[in-house]
Amino acid sequence: MPSTRxxxxxxxxxxxxxxxxxxxxxxxxxxxxxxxVVWQVVVRGAAIDGNYRQEDFSKAWDRLMQxxxxxxxLAERVLGPKGRGWVSRMANxxxxxxAQLYCESEYAKIDFAK
Numbered sequence: 001m002p003s004t005r006x007x008x009x010x011x012x013x014x015x016x017x018x019x020x021x022x023x024x025x026x027x028x029x030x031x032x033x034x035x036x037v038v039w040q041v042v043v044r045g046a047a048i049d050g051n052y053r054q055e056d057f058s059k060a061w062d063r064l065m066q067x068x069x070x071x072x073x074l075a076e077r078v079l080g081p082k083g084r085g086w087v088s089r090m091a092n093x094x095x096x097x098x099a100q101l102y103c104e105s106e107y108a109k110i111d112f113a114k
Contacts, residue, residue, distance in 0.1 A: 030105065030106070033104045034103070035102065036101070036102055036104060036107045037099050037100070037101060038053070038054070038099075038100045038107065039053075039054075039056065039057050039060035039097055039098075039099060040098045040099075040100055041060050041064055041096075041113075042096055042097070043067060043071075043095045044093055045092050045093050049095070050112075050113035051110050051112050051113060052112060052113055064096070064097055067095040068095070071093075071094060074093075075093075
């Protein structure tokens with residue numbers, strides 16, 4: 001199967017215009033859908049440990065609290081006696097919860113944590 005770019009390379013101007021109109025129509029439809037929150041537990045700065053449904057913030061919080069001892073242990077090993085110089089670096093690594101908005105049709109496809 002060709003990549004999207006390879007597929008588009010094979011289209012003429014009229015086909016590209018049609019694709020543009022079709023894509024804009026689909027973007028507009030998705031933009032009009034209701035939005036739902038996905039709570040994401042984030043570790044190591046950017047890795048998603050788990051996705052939690054809008055109504056499951058408490059589950060995301062519980063997971064964050066499970067990760068806290070592991071992070072504190074890592075921070076203690078990394079920081080050692082010179083902790084002050086590394087505080088900002090470790091702050092970027094700290095597990096946290098992010099809220100992401102997804103349109104309803106995409107929300108239904110998300111792999112949520114159990």
